[in-house]
Amino acid sequence: MNITESTNNPMKEKIKVVVVGGGFGGAYTAKNLAALVDPNKVEITLVSKNNHFLFTPLLHEVASGGLTPTSVVEPLREILRGSNVHFLQAEVKAISEEKKFITISGEEIPYDYLVLSSGAETNYYGVLGAEKHTHTLKDLSDAITIRNRIIEACEKAALTTDENERRHLLSCIIVGGGATGVELAAEIVEYLEETICAYGKTQGLSQKDINVSLIAASAELIPQFPQALRRAAHEELTKKDVNVFTNAQAVSVSTHGVTLADGTVHSAHTVIWVAGVKPLRIEIPGATSDKGGRVITNQFLQVQGNNHIWCLGDVANFTPAGTATTPLPMLAQVAVQQAKTVAKNIHAVIVGQPQSPFVYKSKGLLISLGQWYAAGTIFNFNFRGPVMWWVWRTVYLFNFHSWRKRLKIAVEWTINLFYPRDITYLR
Ligand SMILES: Cc1cc2nc3c(=O)[nH]c(=O)nc-3n(C[C@H](O)[C@H](O)[C@H](O)COP(=O)(O)OP(=O)(O)OC[C@H]3O[C@@H](n4cnc5c(N)ncnc54)[C@H](O)[C@@H]3O)c2cc1C
Structure with missing residues (x-):
């Protein structure tokens, strides 16, 4: 034609x-x-x-009770309203x-x-049992499943009088040392320690029973970040009591936990697989x-x-x-x-004109490390700390299509500064 x-x-x-x-x-x-x-x-x-656009960079906040699920999705029909694009789900x-x-x-x-x-x-890389026995974080439903799994485990932990069972229920392993794994580990440990244990204190839920581990096959966490920030992420997670294992390759996963290439077995009630796509x-x-x-x-x-x-x-x-x-x-x-x-x-x-080659301009890399702390590199300068955390939040807010979602998230984040995160089990 x-x-x-x-x-x-x-x-x-x-x-x-x-x-x-x-x-x-x-x-x-x-x-x-x-x-x-x-x-x-x-x-x-x-x-x-799906009939929605999913804002993946904030999925870990849904998985750890910081944001409500509908905050990180925007209906595609709303995004395309008035634009003459037909939508088919x-x-x-x-x-x-x-x-x-x-x-x-x-x-x-x-x-x-x-x-x-x-x-x-x-990507489960063919690791035995990984797909069957782990949860992942790719879609909205994954985030809700992880959040429910943690809340349910904590409710069970509040019921049991068996200390070993309680410790097992409050243990979580995250496999994957990239940005998603690091962000998730920081949020989950805070969710367990600051929110769920605070609520369940009278029933024996205590920070000392919580065990969150991050397993990375690489020599350092977030290898795509500059070295100073890789170190900052490792330090911050260690400060938050996350057990970080690097050079640790998961070779199989079962109902008991994760087996590494060196033969060690790490047991946990919840195993989350974010090792790659x-x-x-x-x-x-x-x-x-x-x-x-x-x-x-x-x-x-x-x-x-x-x-x-x-x-x-x-x-x-x-x-x-x-x-x-x-x-x-x-x-x-x-x-x-x-x-x-x-x-x-x-x-x-x-219109019969020549095409333009694609040229990528990196705008920098940002990673959140729990509430009030983030690290990033912008124009080749490395930054970390609470100010970076505000920058991180502002940058992400402006990546949403609608003001409706930006405002909704800003309000939720503000509420989170004064109140604990949500622990409602969602059905
Ligand atoms: C938890 C998480 C956190 C992340 N954080 C960051 C971050 O902080 N910064 C960053 O830059 N990147 C981040 N990423 C990566 C980022 O999400 C992806 O690079 C980005 O979404 C890629 O865009 P895409 O359009 O290729 O794919 P997607 O955004 O995944 O969109 C693919 C779409 O195709 C649809 N689809 C798939 N198959 C079919 C089919 N057969 N028929 C019809 N529709 C189909 C899907 O439903 C989906 O809507 C993150 C990813 C995850 C999972």
Whole structure:
């Protein structure tokens, strides 16, 4: 089809752009593209499994009673309101690259241009029993499950008179020394010590029975952060009584706990697996992918060898041109920046202009280490402490799409300064 010609002829069908995935990559692409194109000539459809956008960076606060679950999600229809993007809540099962359609529950949705941003899922690396015996933190339901598991364990611990059983119930292992594991460990230990034990003091719940461990296969925690901040994270967790094990590789998990490569067994009632993710792929015929399964893209974020499909976010392997040999990390800020380029490039193709290569500009890295403490690197300077904690909070608030959620979270955080976190078991 001659696209430029078709946009000038009102009798021709609209150009169809289909975006798969309503997360950081997909939702922002759809929104950005809608702002660039003429809705009379281009039809944009966003297809996503859930009808909400999930703000993953604050999931650990839901898992530890700091935020209510609905605070970290925004309805996609609300995000797209007034933007001429059609939304379909559906799971994409297949892509026909040759005939240019996607399949959702037996129905075919045609496209002229396709954007794939289906994200990632937990990687258990084939570790025996890991998927069966651990909880993970990837979706909203995971955060609610972890929160419920901890609350339920504490209620049981308040009932038992057996000291060993009580200690076991109040023990938690987090496997994964990346940012999610570190943030989660800091929040969970505070949740157990400052909130749940305070409530259950009269029934024998005591800080001395709590045992939170963080197990990392790497030599240091948060390896992607500068060394000063890696050390700061380790120190802060140790100060909070988290047992940190580095160079410790989990080889199996059972109902009793985690076995490490050196043969030691760490027992815990709750085991959380946040050791890594892998791309959530929908097969694109003819596309090439790297060893980990991420789809390799060219400099314009198009799937290599296919100029009708763009791929971004966690599912894409974009390796910057030049000296870089590793792809960009799986981060929300990468996906959001890529979404801008993908929208611009689709628009450029539609109007017959050249595309722009994607250039990533890191805005820095931030990590929270419980209430009142965060560490980060901004413009190559390292910062840590309570002020950084406020910066961290403000930065994240402004990454939400709506003021409604920003205000809701700001109010919840303010309430948390004066009252203990919520310990309601959610059904
Ligand atoms: C707990 C946690 C904390 C994190 N913290 C940070 C942080 O602090 N900073 C940071 O930069 N990054 C963080 N990340 C990483 C960040 O969330 C991802 O890099 C980012 O979400 C990637 O965007 P995406 O669009 O590729 O995927 P996602 O945002 O995951 O979106 C994928 C979307 O695709 C949908 N989907 C999947 N398969 C299909 C299908 N077959 N059909 C239809 N829809 C489908 C999903 O439902 C989802 O809506 C965190 C991740 C986690 C899990």
